[in-house]
Amino acid sequence: xxxARHVDGTDTCAGALRRLADRGEADLAAVEPIVxxxxxxxxxxxxxxxxxxxxxxxxxxxxxxxxxxxxxxxxLAALPACARSALExxxxxxxxxxxxxxxxxxxxxxxxxxxxxxxxxIARAGVYAPGGKARYPSSVLMxxxxxxxxxxxxxxxxxxxxxxxTDAPILAAAWLSGVRGVVDAGGAQAIAALAWGTGxxxxxxxxVGPGNVYVxxxxxxxxxxxxxxxxxxxxEILVIADDGADPEIVAADLLSQAEHDEAAxxxxxxxxxxxxxxxxxxxxxxxxxxxxxxxxxASLSANGHAFVARDRARLAAIAEALAVEHVxxxxxxxxxMLSEVRCVGAAFxxxxxxxxxxxxxxxxxxxLPTGGAVRFGSPLGVHDFLRRTSLVxxxxxxxxxxxxxxxxxxxLEGLEGHARAVELRLDRxxxxxxxxxxxxxxxxxx
Numbered sequence: 001x002x003x004a005r006h007v008d009g010t011d012t013c014a015g016a017l018r019r020l021a022d023r024g025e026a027d028l029a030a031v032e033p034i035v036x037x038x039x040x041x042x043x044x045x046x047x048x049x050x051x052x053x054x055x056x057x058x059x060x061x062x063x064x065x066x067x068x069x070x071x072x073x074x075x076l077a078a079l080p081a082c083a084r085s086a087l088e089x090x091x092x093x094x095x096x097x098x099x100x101x102x103x104x105x106x107x108x109x110x111x112x113x114x115x116x117x118x119x120x121x122i123a124r125a126g127v128y129a130p131g132g133k134a135r136y137p138s139s140v141l142m143x144x145x146x147x148x149x150x151x152x153x154x155x156x157x158x159x160x161x162x163x164x165x166t167d168a169p170i171l172a173a174a175w176l177s178g179v180r181g182v183v184d185a186g187g188a189q190a191i192a193a194l195a196w197g198t199g200x201x202x203x204x205x206x207x208v209g210p211g212n213v214y215v216x217x218x219x220x221x222x223x224x225x226x227x228x229x230x231x232x233x234x235x236e237i238l239v240i241a242d243d244g245a246d247p248e249i250v251a252a253d254l255l256s257q258a259e260h261d262e263a264a265x266x267x268x269x270x271x272x273x274x275x276x277x278x279x280x281x282x283x284x285x286x287x288x289x290x291x292x293x294x295x296x297x298a299s300l301s302a303n304g305h306a307f308v309a310r311d312r313a314r315l316a317a318i319a320e321a322l323a324v325e326h327v328x329x330x331x332x333x334x335x336x337m338l339s340e341v342r343c344v345g346a347a348f349x350x351x352x353x354x355x356x357x358x359x360x361x362x363x364x365x366x367x368l369p370t371g372g373a374v375r376f377g378s379p380l381g382v383h384d385f386l387r388r389t390s391l392v393x394x395x396x397x398x399x400x401x402x403x404x405x406x407x408x409x410x411x412l413e414g415l416e417g418h419a420r421a422v423e424l425r426l427d428r429x430x431x432x433x434x435x436x437x438x439x440x441x442x443x444x445x446x
Contacts, residue, residue, distance in 0.1 A: 002280040003268060003276065003280060003283075003300065003304040003305055004016070004304060004306065005273070005276060005308065006305060006306065006307045006308065008308060008309045008318070009310060016307075017318065017321050017322065020265075020267070021322065021372055022372075023303075024370065024372045024373055025371070028217040031214055032217055032221075034188075035188045035217045038188040038192060038218070039218060039222065041192075042193055042196065043192060043196045046193075046199045046201075047065045047066075047193075047200055049192075050062060050189045050192075050201075051063060053188070054160065054185045054186070054187075054189055057186075057189075058185070058186055058187070060163070062160075062184040062185045064184070064200060065193065066181055066198075066201045067183075067184060068180070070171055070174065070182045071171070072171045072175020072179070073175055075167070075168040075169075075170075075171035075175065076168075076171075076172035076175055078165075078168050078172075079168055079172055083169065084172070086360075087137065087141070087172055087173060090141055090361050091141055091145060091173075091176040091177065093361055093362065094145045094365070095148075097363030097364055098145060098146045098149040098363075098365070098382050099149055101149070101381050103382070103386060104119060105117045105118050111401065112394070112395040112397045112398030113392065113393070113395070113402075114391070114392070114393040115390075115391060115392060117388050118389040119386050119387070119388055119389075120151075120386065120389070121147075121151035121152045121387070122205040122206055122386070123153050123154065123205055124153065124154040124155075124203070124204045124205050125147040125152045125156070125204055125208065126155075126156050126158060126206065126207040126226075127143040127144045127155060127157050127179070127207075127209050128143075128159070128186075128191065128194075128207060128209035128211050129159040130186065130209075130210065130212065131160040131162075135166065135169065137170050137173035138173070138359060138366065139210065139366070139367065140157060140174055141173050142366045142367050143177075143209045143380060144157065144178065145178075146382050148177060148178040150383075150386055151385075152385050154180045154181075154202065154204075155177065155179050156179065156183060156194065156204060157182045157183065158182075158183035158185060158186070158190035158191075158194055159182065159183075159184075159190075160184065160185055160186035160187075161184045181202075183201050186211070187212070187214045188214045188217065188218035190215075191215060191218035191219055192218065194226070195225050196222075205227060206227040206229070206384070206385065207219060207222070207228050208229040208367065209367065210232035211232065216231045216232060219231060229367065229384060230369050230373060231373075232367075233263075233370040234260070234264045234303075234370065235261060235264045235325065235370070236257065236264060236324050236325045236370055236371075237253060237256070237265070237266055237267065237326040237327070237355055238319060238324035238326070238327045238328070239253050239268050239328045239330060240269045240270075240315050240329050240330065240331055240337065240341075241269070241270045241271075241279075241331060242312065242331045243272055243274075243275050245270075245331065245351065246330075247275060248285075248286075249351055250268065250270075250328075250330060251279050251283045251285075252282075252354075253328050253330075253354060253355050254267075254283065255287070255296050256354070256355055256356050257326065257355065258295070258296040258299035258300055258304070259293075259295055259296045259299075260295075262295055262299050262302065263299065263303065264299040265303045265304075266303065266304045267303075267306075267307075267322065268305070268307065269307045269309055269315050270306065270307070270315075271308070271309055271310075271311070271312070271315065272308065273308050276308055279306065280306075283300065312331070312337070313340075315331070315337070319343075319344075320340070320341050320342065323344075323372040323374045324345065325369065325370045326346050326348065326358065326368070327344045327345070327346070327348070328353070329347060329348065330350070334349040335349060343374050343375050344374060345368035345369055345374040345377075346364060346379060365380040365381060366379075367380035368380070396429050399426065399429075403422050406419070407422050
């Protein structure tokens with residue numbers, strides 16, 4: 001399964017880079033009418049609409065829609081010991097990493113003005129975990145644990161349950177993450193339930209987590225009603241490799257993302273055509289017995305690209321232009337190259353660091369911007385679940401010192417009321433004569 005080949009410096013290479021730079025512009029217009037219908041219905045009818053659309057699209061009616069007692073402890077205990085231990089280890093490492101992101105705010109005094117920032121968690125967060133081709137308990141851990149570390153009081157999980165033993169990993173991950181309740185629904189109907197609340201589902205302040213095009217469209221449409229993390233697209237990886245890299249390891253990392261989804265982006269930037277040939281060969285060998293080979297082949301065929309750069313500097317430039325979610329640096333001195341590539345969602349440095357470690361166990365959340373959004377976005381973290389309040393306290397002396405500058409700027413903008421709000425305080429405090437006529441002419445407070 002050869003990757004589409006692009007030689008640096010050619011028009012075809014430049015064109016491919018331009019097209020890939022626009023890969024995040026997914027067309028949600030085709031699904032927007034049905035998504036709007038679902039959102040409106042759930043907002044008006046609540047649980048009944050959620051159940052109706054869940055029956056229509058998910059094959060079963062959610063009843064009850066919201067499970068406040070989902071018995072995650074029993075689900076964890078029912079797992080094989082190896083799975084239970086792996087989930088517990090992942091949860092502990094994710095929690096430990098995000099503890100380092102705690103923000104306690106600050107206060108300081110400057111010329112008689114006390115300033116600061118108060119940091120507090122949002123009250124309730126909704127975590128979406130998709131069903132579909134695979135269930136992802138890891139995404140529950142990666143989304144819900146940062147919220148719990150931030151201090152969010154209620155974390156609610158929305159995921160379509162199968163109501164059989166396959167639910168155990170998801171429910172176990174929810175319990176390990178501190179999830180308080182489960183919305184048994186997926187798709188746009190689950191997003192609507194979280195955004196507006198229903199008779200049973202509590203309304204949340206923020207919705208996080210990836211989903212299909214219906215979920216992405218619904219999140220975009222409810223943004224502003226609630227906060228969202230991002231509009232997630234297909235998974236993507238860029239492997240940056242020099243001729244010293246192992247082509248079999250490079251191929252394995254590309255397949256680790258290609259097997260996610262037919263629309264995933266497995267990308268390679270390397271320094272020679274011979275190395276790209278070796279990776280193509282390794283891909284064919286490994287696809288021969290890969291259980292999800294059909295999905296991976298479709299991904300490679302649709303979105304697999306190999307860019308052959310003329311030197312190390314161009315490798316970094318190509319990576320910067322692509323702005324990819326996961327970037328594996330399989331080059332000599334990867335730290336040095338990382339310093340040249342600013343737009344990276346998650347960086348995996350060196351040949352012994354598989355991207356799969358970031359997906360499951362390393363610690364940082366694997367919920368990352370896709371489609372080039374790492375140009376302005378960041379991995380999901382504690383900061384996503386915090387509100388900040390600016391704190392300002394003036395002393396009399398500080399207000400006197402700043403009054404002329406404040407009133408000058410206010411009048412410069414034509415906002416006389418702003419200026420008078422300052423001067424009235426100076427007058428009340430005896431700091432200057434009244435600016436707008438004698439006190440007898442003013443309206444007195446009752």
